[in-house]
Amino acid sequence: MAAIALTDIVPAPKALLHDHLDGGLRPATIVELAAAVGHELPTTDPAALGEWFVAAADSGSLERYLETFAHTVAVMQTVEGLHRVAKECALDLAADGVVYAEVRYAPEQHLERGLTLDEVVDAVNAGFAAGAAEAAAQGTPIRVGVLLTAMRHAARSQEIAELSVRYRDAGVVGFDIAGAEAGFPPTRHLDAFEYLQRENFHFTIHAGEAFGLPSIWQAIQWCGADRLGHGVRLVDDITGTVAGGDVVLGRLAAYVRDKRIPLELCPSSNIQTGAAPSIAEHPIGLLHDLRFRVTVNTDNRLMSGTSMSREMALLSEAFGWGWAELQWLTINAMKSAFIPYDERLAIINDVIKPGYAKLLG
Numbered sequence: 049m050a051a052i053a054l055t056d057i058v059p060a061p062k063a064l065l066h067d068h069l070d071g072g073l074r075p076a077t078i079v080e081l082a083a084a085v086g087h088e089l090p091t092t093d094p095a096a097l098g099e100w101f102v103a104a105a106d107s108g109s110l111e112r113y114l115e116t117f118a119h120t121v122a123v124m125q126t127v128e129g130l131h132r133v134a135k136e137c138a139l140d141l142a143a144d145g146v147v148y149a150e151v152r153y154a155p156e157q158h159l160e161r162g163l164t165l166d167e168v169v170d171a172v173n174a175g176f177a178a179g180a181a182e183a184a185a186q187g188t189p190i191r192v193g194v195l196l197t198a199m200r201h202a203a204r205s206q207e208i209a210e211l212s213v214r215y216r217d218a219g220v221v222g223f224d225i226a227g228a229e230a231g232f233p234p235t236r237h238l239d240a241f242e243y244l245q246r247e248n249f250h251f252t253i254h255a256g257e258a259f260g261l262p263s264i265w266q267a268i269q270w271c272g273a274d275r276l277g278h279g280v281r282l283v284d285d286i287t288g289t290v291a292g293g294d295v296v297l298g299r300l301a302a303y304v305r306d307k308r309i310p311l312e313l314c315p316s317s318n319i320q321t322g323a324a325p326s327i328a329e330h331p332i333g334l335l336h337d338l339r340f341r342v343t344v345n346t347d348n349r350l351m352s353g354t355s356m357s358r359e360m361a362l363l364s365e366a367f368g369w370g371w372a373e374l375q376w377l378t379i380n381a382m383k384s385a386f387i388p389y390d391e392r393l394a395i396i397n398d399v400i401k402p403g404y405a406k407l408l409g
């Protein structure tokens with residue numbers, strides 16, 4: 049079937065589990081906030097700045113990709129900056145047809161101008177609330193849940209885990225670790241993960257992006273991750289092809305599929321960091337065919353020049369996926385969300401299924 053166009057995907061209800069707040073700023077906002085705080089940018093023309101981010105992130109290495117965040121994190125050091133960025137994030141996602149989003153950021157990166165961790169979280173939460181209220185008034189309601197990230201090279205994961213639990217009834221729905229993967233295994237933060245498990249809290253771990261199976265194995269079998277951030281290298285534990293009828297899953301891949309552990313796949317981001325060669329060759333095709341719990345995500349909309357609708361349009365074009373597949377991806381994401389079961393079900397039954405019923409015809 050013909051690929052579904054991006055403009056047709058925008059109004060379809062979508063759920064997004066892996067989106068970084070500091071990877072999704074509007075270029076014009078960066079320019080304005082940078083002028084206000086005296087931060088020097090590569091260019092002050094918003095269009096050129098947007099192109100700069102995509103080109104600089106297109107580096108083939110996760111470490112170099114991450115260097116671009118210096119310019120977004122620099123303008124997110126004040127209550128005003130954080131509030132504005134969070135508000136615009138909610139508005140931009142809602143305008144793209146995202147009805148449920150989990151947005152993550154690392155509070156420890158926003159203390160350079162004297163804010164406390166609590167002040168950072170309060171400012172971001174207020175920004176999301178303002179953005180969601182405005183989006184609802186515009187007829188595009190969105191629910192935003194926050195994930196607090198700890199940086200895997202740093203040593204604040206226990207503190208951030210405790211912060212997450214403290215804000216669990218105030219908008220924070222989960223915890224994550226991010227940053228350079230090679231050399232920083234998730235087991236460095238075992239205390240934090242054990243604490244979160246004792247608290248019956250939810251967490252995902254960036255694993256299997258720039259580093260392979262050992263990182264995924266640790267994230268699941270040592271740390272107890274509910275979901276895998278990326279997890280794309282799980283294909284290293286799969287041999288054969290679906291067409292050849294000779295697919296064999298290794299023990300880890302079989303475990304992930306059997307347990308329905310959600311994979312937060314981010315196709316465009318993976319191409320930029322070298323984790324996948326192209327959309328057409330992205331392992332998401334195989335993982336979909338093998339019925340893993342696949343979800344599609346943006347990771348960093350600014351660095352990838354992308355949106356949820358664009359990621360889906362790229363997949364529709366590369367794999368011939370139609371509305372049935374897009375609905376499957378969306379329901380997979382909603383089933384895997386960190387909000388309570390009854391609330392997930394309500395969004396699936398009241399928003400997602402009726403939305404796709406119209407499109408499926």
Ligand SMILES: O=c1[nH]cnc2c1ncn2[C@H]1C[C@H](O)[C@@H](CO)O1
Pocket residue numbers: 068069070071110114117121152153154157197226227228254257317347348
């Ligand atoms: O794809 C990613 N892998 C690992 N770390 C990442 C990725 N995207 C963003 N980050 C880092 C950079 C941000 O400053 C941090 C918190 O959002 O998370």
Ligand SMILES: [Zn+2]
Pocket residue numbers: 066068226254277347
């Ligand atoms: Zn990420």
